Amino acid sequence: MAIAEMDAWLGKTLFVPPIIGLCQLTRQTQFAISRLFWFVVALDQLRVAQTLAQQVVAGLFAVGMMVTASFRADLPAMSMLWFRMMALAFLVLDVLHGVLRNDWIGVEIWLLVLFAEYAATIRTIPPGKTGKREHLPREQRANSRLRRERAVEIPWLSAMLWAGRGARRRRQARLERKSLLRPAIGAAAHPRPL
Numbered sequence: 001m002a003i004a005e006m007d008a009w010l011g012k013t014l015f016v017p018p019i020i021g022l023c024q025l026t027r028q029t030q031f032a033i034s035r036l037f038w039f040v041v042a043l044d045q046l047r048v049a050q051t052l053a054q055q056v057v058a059g060l061f062a063v064g065m066m067v068t069a070s071f072r073a074d075l076p077a078m079s080m081l082w083f084r085m086m087a088l089a090f091l092v093l094d095v096l097h098g099v100l101r102n103d104w105i106g107v108e109i110w111l112l113v114l115f116a117e118y119a120a121t122i123r124t125i126p127p128g129k130t131g132k133r134e135h136l137p138r139e140q141r142a143n144s145r146l147r148r149e150r151a152v153e154i155p156w157l158s159a160m161l162w163a164g165r166g167a168r169r170r171r172q173a174r175l176e177r178k179s180l181l182r183p184a185i186g187a188a189a190h191p192r193p194l
Contacts, residue, residue, distance in 0.1 A: 087113045
């Protein structure tokens with residue numbers, strides 16, 4: 001039972017809060033984020049591959065993850081406790097190897113795998129904060145919502161009015177500049193004395 005408790009603590013404290021924040025920020029499901037992390041793992045594997053065989057396998061893995069992420073992004077994903085613990089053990093071993101030999105290549109892969117796996121364990125995403133509107137009084141929130149709805153309903157009208165006002169101002173400014181630049185001819189050149 002100690003492994004399951006450690007897994008739950010790791011998920012709740014380290015991995016799930018940033019995943020939920022990313023889901024709220026991007027407005028994607030946790031399963032799409034999980035597949036995104038798996039795609040990044042595949043690309044990172046391709047980056048660190050050294051032999052031709054490793055590059056081919058990592059390339060096929062990347063193509064498979066890209067197809068999976070694009071066609072089945074929001075389908076529920078499965079995550080297993082033993083796999084998360086194995087990934088955690090490999091992460092610890094890679095960190096120890098990095099500390100002892102100063103070789104940090106590939107350590108991030110297991111961290112990304114853990115993020116992908118913990119994203120698949122989340123069942124519901126709470127709604128995100130909407131921003132500054134929450135602090136406004138109820139009437140102002142309703143008015144701002146109404147203004148946004150009106151702006152969405154007739155954007156072409158507001159664009160035409162805005163463009164028309166700007167065109168009138170530009171035309172008026174152009175006429176004023178022309179009258180200042182042109183020399184006066186005829187009777188307008190010599191004003192009558194009073």
